[in-house]
Amino acid sequence: MTDMILTALERYYDAVPRRGGARGEDFGPLTLFVQEGEGWKYYARPTPGAPEATAADVERVRERQRELEVPEAFEWVAENNPALRAAAEAAGLHVHAHPLMVLEADAEPPAPHPDVRVLGPDDPLLAAAVTVPALAFSAPGTALGEAGPAELASALADPGVEQRRAFVARMLATGRTGLAAAVRDGVVLCSGQFNPVGEVSEIVGVGTLPAARRQGLALGVTAALVERARERGAGTVFLSAGDEDVARIYGRAGFRRVGTAMIAEPSAE
Structure with a gap:
């Protein structure tokens, strides 16, 4: 299998x-x-x-x-x-x-998170949603960090944000991706996407602002993405976890490990 x-x-x-x-x-x-x-x-x-x-x-x-x-x-x-x-x-x-990791076919989804919702191509929070993962991945792991709403507001001033927002908006409009975000008091705290091809969908880019971690937001966003992917006909839903700690979180959402995703690139040093 x-x-x-x-x-x-x-x-x-x-x-x-x-x-x-x-x-x-x-x-x-x-x-x-x-x-x-x-x-x-x-x-x-x-x-x-x-x-x-x-x-x-x-x-x-x-x-x-x-x-x-x-x-x-x-x-x-x-x-x-x-x-x-x-x-x-x-x-x-x-x-x-x-x-x-691949989602078990009979996995019961976690309860919906009250702060999580699906965003469309015209959502005014889309720019923030495509920016949050970059801040999250700049401080990888599951530990609490410093970057929060203030850092997000600063990052949104980057000229490249509009280009990324427009590109993802077109992907959303054509069905090439789906996006969910955890929003509290008008601020995006976590977001992620799923990319469908036929009956297979990959959950990608789920990231939480470091200052908002350990509140179940990533799990809630993942659950919303899984639900939408399944609604779109996905029979196989998978993802690559950042590390073993993150993998344990996804395990609570019904994902099991099936292999190892490898990335090779020049050293940052």
């Missing part, structure tokens, strides 16, 4: 960039997804059915990424491509692993 799920997720990972307007450049064992216009800057992934990549293959893709001035990022599932970690590290990349 797990092998079938991992195969379905591999098809999903290959389809998502193409659905988002990216083209795939063939590097044999690896495919580099290149976004031609606006939108997310994608990664390179193993080519389905191809042999394992070598360090030389990884470096060839990195050269092309530098040429295109896009992130030198690689993503894959460890169980599907077990040799890629060693190849990426040999090519000089930093590799980190994240629990890959």
